[in-house]
Each structure stands twice: as structure tokens, then as C-alpha cells.
Amino acid sequence: MFGSSHYLQVQGVAMGTKCAPAYANLYLGGWERELFDPVHSTPYLSKVISWYRYIDDILLFWSGTKDELVLFVQHLTQNAFNLKFTMECSQSQINFLDLQISLHPNGQIHTALYRKPSSGNTILHASSAHPKPLLRSIPFSQYLRIKRNCTLEEEFLQAAQELYSRLLDRGYSHSLLKKAFNKAKKLNRKDLVFSDKLPDTRQPIRLITQYSNQHTQIKHILNQFWPLLTADPTISKYVKTYPDVTYRRSPSLRDRLIKSHHSIDTSHAPTATGTYQCGKCDICAFVTNSRTVTLPNGDIHTIRHRVTCATVGVVYLAQCQCGSYYVGKTKRPFQIRIRDHIKPLYKNTTTTAINRHIAAQHNFDPHAILFSALEHVPPHARGGSIDTRLLQLETKWIHILHATSSPGLNEHISFKPFL
Template structure:
């Protein structure tokens, strides 16, 4: 019902804050192979670092044997096992609870990545990498007392959230409040506070904030006793209320009204009514900015990628050697249940590919979205076996969705089953929780392709992988 309400929302057009030429330049910059793009350690700038300079600085730091040692093996499994032993002992001694034990356990450890942040405030053209610097200035007054004031690097730029940015209004209003309270807490005298407040007002005006908004934020900070701000805040009392979390967009309030309209339905459930708030709590995720688009924490080699050279094409390709090949379709795209939207396959997937989300369909054509961590051909053979054996099953409800459909519509003929690999999860050498990410990917395609029954063959929309 909520989904239907969302579809009724009129999608207004909006003006992009980047021109077409700027977006094309951004894409070209993102794909440059001879530079490394990182945020500056201080100041909020984005630095385009020549690759050879970045690599030279990384080698210089890694050669410091007092800080780094080259390993001959991957210690992750050993660390994981050692941690588990410590947690088991702590739980046995009642030092930690079972819940905390589970929270601290790491099922799928990831290899950390090393990267450097340029210290352009130290040297603007050949910056060393990643310092840790305080943002408070300490001085001693004439009576010998230590005074504190805000310190700002000469290379720091004005990176406060712009007043016209696509964020909820209460978030934008909170930015000046937080910054005025911050300088109120840091500045040990009223004179210092007033001076920093004037500077802060100038920077916020440059970012499009109104005089009314700034005056309100300043007055709140001015009237708050500094001693109160220096006190440690009591921890927030969390509740188990349901929240709606999504990317912010221009239809945020319309979405809120649509969800709140049907929220009382959950109140009728004997279990859920204890967790459903009277008023919906909506939380907006941070939107992508230029930093998220350009900066990569993991080092990418400058060696050309075979995919970029065009020697290996994206798509699904049967190997031509296995028994599953007649059922695996050679294709570079796929469409949703209504045939209205077409999507490109962005990986090179074969019968041998693992960690794959696949797209199975029949002459209807109804679609089933599934996943497999094993080779795709193994999962296809299992579906073919289930279809053949469906006629011998006494209880039809025990059959899997594809087998049940072929029993009722196609007399258990497995030759009519067609499969495409449409997506793949590859976490690289760092590793990670592939089953969870793969399940999230499967759930995404079930939703986008509308393959839930009765339009498709999927019986459930999995949400557990996102929890």
C-alpha cells in the first residue's frame, strides 16, 4: 500500500547544481589513471596527487622498520581465532554477556587498507602523508592562566554544508547551531568567542545562510553557559522504535505522509504495536558528494584493466562445455517482469562464475531471482533436477518455486528453463561477508525487477540481509 502511495507522488524536475560540462569533466577526472585523489588531512580540500608522488611517499613510510614489518602470510584467520578464544573466556567468566560476545565476534574479517592523506599545510607541492593535529590553540595570559581558542589552518577552506544543498531543513539549520556551540565551548573568554563568532558568521553567509538563521544560532550559543557545554553529556536513552531510513530527496515530506497514513495498520499487530511509534521517525542518509565520487580509500594499480581494453566483454556467456550450457543464455542485458525497463549486465559471468545473482525464466515468461556462492552451472543443474523430480513429489507445497511452476505449467520439462547471470559480488583481496552482500544484491533485484508473486516466481522479499 505504501509502495502504491509512493508511485502516486508527482516527481518534479529539479535544477542540477552541476552543468553538463562539469559532470563530464568530473567523470574524466574520476577515470584518470596517473593521479590519486584524496581529502587533505586538514582543511576539507580535495587533493589531486600525482600517482608517482603518492607511491614514493607510501614506499618511504613503509620502509620505516620501526613502524612496519612485511608479513609472509595473511594473519587474519589467526587473529580471528585468538579473538574468539578471548571472547569465549570472557563470557565463561561472566565478564561479558552472550549478546556482547556475538557483537564483538567477527565472522568475515577484512584486510585493512593503507592509504595516505596529504599534509598540504606542511608542504603545498610535495606534501608528506597523514598527521594528527589538534584544532585548539593554547595560550597563557598575563596572570599565568591557560586560555583556549579556536585554531584554523591557513590552508583550510570554507566547506560548510551549503544552504541550498539537498538536505532536510532541520539538518541545515542545525549546522550553524552546532558550530556556534563549538566555539562557545572552546573559547575560554567572551572576547575570543565574539571574535570567532563574527568570523563564523562571515563564512556561513558565503555558504548562503540567512541572517535570521545565523542570529538564532548565535543567540542560543551566547545564552548557553560555557561550563554547561564543558560537562559530559548523559548517554541518550535508546528505544526500539521502528525508523524509516532512506536517501533524502525532494519528496521527503510526501513520503512521510504516505507512510504515516498506513502506519496504524502495524498498530493492530499484537507484537509490532509495542515498537511502532505514534509518529514516524524518519532518518536521512548522507548523500554522495564530490569527495565520495572521486576519493577511493583502496589503492588501485595503474596497470590497465582488461575490461577497459575491450578484450573481455560484460555479459553472461555459457562456456560451451558443461551440461548446463543449453539452459544458460548468452546475453548482455535483462528486463523487468513487465518488459518496461532494461538493464545492462556489468560483469563477465560464465558457467564457472561464483557469488552470482541469476535471472531464471520460462516461456510465460515469469522471472525468478536467485543467488549462488557456488559455480552458476551447479545451481542451474540443481534447478533442472528439481524440475525433473517434481512429478514424483507427493506434497506439492514442499517444492521450490521454479519446480512448482514447471510442474503446473510445463509438465516438468527442464529444457524450457533459461538462466542468465546478471550480477556478481567480488570483494577483492580484502575479503568480507560475501553471503550477506550477495543476499542484499539479490533482494535489490527482486524489488527492481518486480519478481514477487504473482508477477514473478519469488515468494518473499528478503530484508534480513540489511539488518
């Protein structure tokens, strides 16, 4: 007897989100581990001949009666994982994923292509803005799938005829479909199902770019000039194989016309960018009041945002009157982080690299240092942490300004935020 089981829910995760398949695999894997644990074994498991699962669909071969199978599914539903199951069973034929599995009178198991009655014609249209090689490969890959799924030749021919009509409706030419069909028909099904092909272990150079109408020109340029690189005695040691060109999806009209969330109205916000004193706190005296920042290397930096003492999410530069400097970041209000550096000086104590320097070189004088904003990371419109982005920008500025070398006061640099 065949049995096909489907779960109804996994802790409320919606199948369709990017993480859903991986989450469902892990979740049901944990449930399976507990189910097949000898400590919690059930007598019904002895009736299971074979058990196969693909994400949330389960196929099992059952040696018991139908009543025992119903009891077994009821047992499966009683779990601590909040999983609920529905079941379909048959002694002769069952549908599982895109396969129709049937038991032949001679005792062999046969498979054929299965399409749900509600399935639409969703094959990519031939006029879609995708690379031409990709579009030309779709008919052959679809015929190949049918060849692999169908045990009997007559079932393959029937499914191929239905596929031909669907592909024709999607704009594919008769000549392309005929060529793809003949190519798939000549293949041996056993070689497709039981392939002994060794995995490709090479590590090709991969060129990843956004797809555009100029993709043929890009390929032409590579074909024309790549031999020059491989002919060079020095470069050829590192450049040997022709690169694989991979295209990212280009922005669609939907991407260009629809935003994922409402933008914040900034029509009444101050337009002047730079670092400014808020004029309401005791920290203003330690904050620069300028549109630009003169960096330790002499460059002039203009921040793209308006930052005051009360701004949250700031990468800052602390500059001492003696030329020493420090790069830091804070996800709290700017004034609170500055107070962490300044307040201990009034008590003749040190807690940070900045106040240790001022204590040793300027006799605890807090007015020896000024703070300026280098970057501002606004809070995400949908919430969430900005820590990683702040750490990345802090690392960038430590690297640019060589802040770990004298007269810089930063003690270390870590590129871990980029990993």
C-alpha cells in the first residue's frame, strides 16, 4: 500500500518566504529524529517499509492494513511540534510531488508525470527579457524532466504532446520544440535516473553582472579579448579557463514603481547637512558646529546627513588639540557616547582610549577634544538592528585614517563585520 502525507502547519511559518524551506526541513528533521528514536518507538513503525520526505511531503510504503495506517497517521498528529497531517492512500496508485506512482500488474513500480488539476501554464514566456540561451534551454529541460519521470515510452509521448501545446502557447517556435523533443527522446532514461557522472570539481572564474540587452556585446568582448589574457606568460598562470557569465535579475517595472514601505516625509526637516550642536545639552561644547570635517590626513569630508547631539546611530571622529584622533561608533544618542568619554575626566578616572590619552597628555582637561560625525545610519523603517552597518563603517574609517597607528588612538581593527 502507498501512503502520501502532508503537514498542515509548522509553527505558523508561511511557505513562500525565503527561509521557509530551510526552516521546514530543520523542523521536520527534528520531528523525524524523535519519531524514529528507539526510546519513543511505536509498534506501527514496523509496518513502514520505506519512508521518504521532501520538505513537507512524505511518501511511505506500508505493509499493514488501511485501518492500521489511519491509526498511524493519528499517532503522527499527536506530537509536541504542533504538526497536523492529512493523508491519501491507495493500493495501486499515488501522487507524490510531480510523480504519479503506480504498481504494475507484474509487480514493478512505474512512474509518470503528475500535474495538479489547478496547475496553470506558468512556463517563462519566450518573449521575456532573459538571456536567449536560457530561453532556448527551457523546452529541452522540460522534455528532459518528462523523460526522467515517465517509465513507459507511451506515457512520455503523451506528456510530451501536452507539453508541446503549453510551450507553443508561451511563444516558443515549432522548430525549437521539435529539436528539443528529438534530443530528449534519443536519451536513455536509465542514464538520466541512475547517472554515474562525476561531479564537476573545477573552480571556474565567474563573472556576475546584471542582465541587460547588451549581454551579447559582453559575450562578444570576452570572446574577442580573453585569449589575450591566456596568452600572456604572467597572467595565464592565474587566468586559464573561460569565465562563466552569470546574470542577476534586472529591476522590473514592479521594482521601479512600488516601494516596500512608505518613505518618511522630510519636507519639514532641516536641509543643512553636517555636525551641529543641539543647543539643549551640556555636551554641545564638545561637538563641532560645521558642515564639513577636516580629517587628520588633511582631506575635507562632507557628511550626507544632519547629525546633532541627539542623533542615534553615528560613526564619529574625536580629534585632540595635539593631533591625536579616535574613530568610534554608537547606536545610542551621540551625546550619551560623548559623555562616556568626557564624564570620567571630571573625576580623574579613565575608562576609554580617549580619556586615557587626555589624562596622560593634557592633565584631564576635557576641552582638549572635539567630536564630529563621519557617518549616520538611520534606523530601519521596519525596525531591526543597525549594529552590523555601524561596525562596517567604523572599520572603513579606521582603515582609511590609519587610526590604529600613531597619532591614532584606536587599539585594533577587525574586518569581521564584513564576513
